[in-house]
Amino acid sequence: MSHDKEFFTTFFSIMGGLAVFAIVLVIIALTLTSEVSDYKPDEIVVENIKPVGEVYIAGESEPEAAQATEAVVAADSGGAAAEPKSGEQVYNSNCMACHGTGAADAPKLGDAAAWAPRIAAGMDTMLANATKGLNAMPPKGLCMSCSDAELQGAIEYIVGQSQ
Numbered sequence: 725m726s727h728d729k730e731f732f733t734t735f736f737s738i739m740g741g742l743a744v745f746a747i748v749l750v751i752i753a754l755t756l757t758s759e760v761s762d763y764k765p766d767e768i769v770v771e772n773i774k775p776v777g778e779v780y781i782a783g784e785s786e787p788e789a790a791q792a793t794e795a796v797v798a799a800d801s802g803g804a805a806a807e808p809k810s811g812e813q814v815y816n817s818n819c820m821a822c823h824g825t826g827a828a829d830a831p832k833l834g835d836a837a838a839w840a841p842r843i844a845a846g847m848d849t850m851l852a853n854a855t856k857g858l859n860a861m862p863p864k865g866l867c868m869s870c871s872d873a874e875l876q877g878a879i880e881y882i883v884g885q886s887q
């Protein structure tokens with residue numbers, strides 16, 4: 725009898741110990757998996773595992789990825805569109821029609837007398853007038869895509885040829 729009792733005591737304490745151990749394992753497992761599900765991959769990982777291509781229908785807005793790629797391409801290769809035009813290029817494509825011929829009474833390129841008072845007024849004034857327009861001089865000389873720097877480059881080119 726006492727032998728049986730001893731057996732049961734040992735048996736149940738081992739079983740109890742195992743049960744507690746099992747519960748501890750379950751708790752550890754739950755903690756670990758909740759950490760896993762909270763895990764957010766870094767942006768770079770998301771970037772690397774994104775699908776190679778994205779389908780979009782004409783008229784829909786482009787997926788962000790495509791826009792980002794274009795922006796990167798434009799930014800680092802200095803794509804034709806992003807490259808600023810030289811003063812001479814801007815002059816030839818936008819200003820020559822009037823300033824090369826004197827059309828609309830525009831002060832002609834090379835006409836130092838016509839340019840002297842304008843040059844005397846300073847680049848800031850000329851740039852402001854050319855940007856806003858002045859009488860028959862249309863705003864930005866109609867080069868709507870020209871930046872201030874490109875417009876100023878064109879004026880510098882004209883001035884350089886007219887002194």
Ligand code: HEC
Pocket residue numbers: 814815818819820821822823827828829830831842845849850851853854858859860861862864865866867875878879
């Ligand atoms: C449609 C004809 C026309 C075009 C195109 C044109 N201009 Fe003019 N521009 C004029 C006329 C006319 C004047 C003289 C305005 C006046 O003084 O009344 C003038 C004046 C100017 C002046 C002198 C402004 C001042 O302060 O006196 C600058 C600088 C100038 N143009 C720059 C440009 C540049 C740069 C371009 C090209 C991006 C350009 N223009 C294209 C007609 C034109």
